[in-house]
Amino acid sequence: MASAVAVASSVLLAGCIDLPSLTRPDIPEGIPPGAGVPQPYIDINAPGRTADRMHDWAVPIAESTGIPVVSLQAYGNAAEIQRQQHPECGLNWTTLAGIAGVESKHGHYRGSDVADNGDVNPPIRGVKLDGTRGNMEILDTDGGALDGDATHDRAMGPFQFIPETWKRYGVDANGDGVPDPDNIDDAALSAARYLCVSAGNDMTTPEGWEKAVRTYNNSMAYVLDVRDHANAYSINVRF
Numbered sequence: 001m002a003s004a005v006a007v008a009s010s011v012l013l014a015g016c017i018d019l020p021s022l023t024r025p026d027i028p029e030g031i032p033p034g035a036g037v038p039q040p041y042i043d044i045n046a047p048g049r050t051a052d053r054m055h056d057w058a059v060p061i062a063e064s065t066g067i068p069v070v071s072l073q074a075y076g077n078a079a080e081i082q083r084q085q086h087p088e089c090g091l092n093w094t095t096l097a098g099i100a101g102v103e104s105k106h107g108h109y110r111g112s113d114v115a116d117n118g119d120v121n122p123p124i125r126g127v128k129l130d131g132t133r134g135n136m137e138i139l140d141t142d143g144g145a146l147d148g149d150a151t152h153d154r155a156m157g158p159f160q161f162i163p164e165t166w167k168r169y170g171v172d173a174n175g176d177g178v179p180d181p182d183n184i185d186d187a188a189l190s191a192a193r194y195l196c197v198s199a200g201n202d203m204t205t206p207e208g209w210e211k212a213v214r215t216y217n218n219s220m221a222y223v224l225d226v227r228d229h230a231n232a233y234s235i236n237v238r239f
Helices: 002-023 050-065 069-085 093-104 163-169 184-198 206-216 220-234
Strands: none
Touching: 050 069, 050 220, 069 093, 069 184, 093 184, 093 206, 093 220, 163 184, 184 206, 206 220
């Protein structure tokens, strides 16, 4: 009897362990990642935070993927602005979500939170880029005005821009007139611009997509990490 119970328990446990694999779909491995649920058309020139107009689209995707609604609104808003202004680039919101997921857990790294207007508090800062711990050395380029470090640069915000890149690509997207690397709306649209330019304005090919993502971090492991996050979100599952 004891033996029979043990066997039954083993079967039951095995069934419990295997259950998630039976219900969770396989994550695709394609590059570029899937487009996901298309973001809706919005008036990108409307006053205020245009990302708020993504709310009804974002809520069900957020429930499935675990991406916070405000962050998801920012990705959809940035992708839609790029679609209307630079349709040839072919940037999808899933790529932006993949990068932000890897870089900052969608603005929630180490206890940070994203306010309704997109501001991330406390601000997220990377390590000092002083050439140690495998990092490149980047001497200060902003006097510490943006990243709070007057000796070396640090990556900033939910998309981890360094000050020099932010000064070139940073734009306002939440309607307050101030480009802010610590606002996820601004950072998402700035990242979209940076990626499209880096890809030669075509992220629809494997070569263009990989080239753009490598400008963020020139590592194949990083490219694959972003790919996997983005592909998971494209089929509405958590990663």
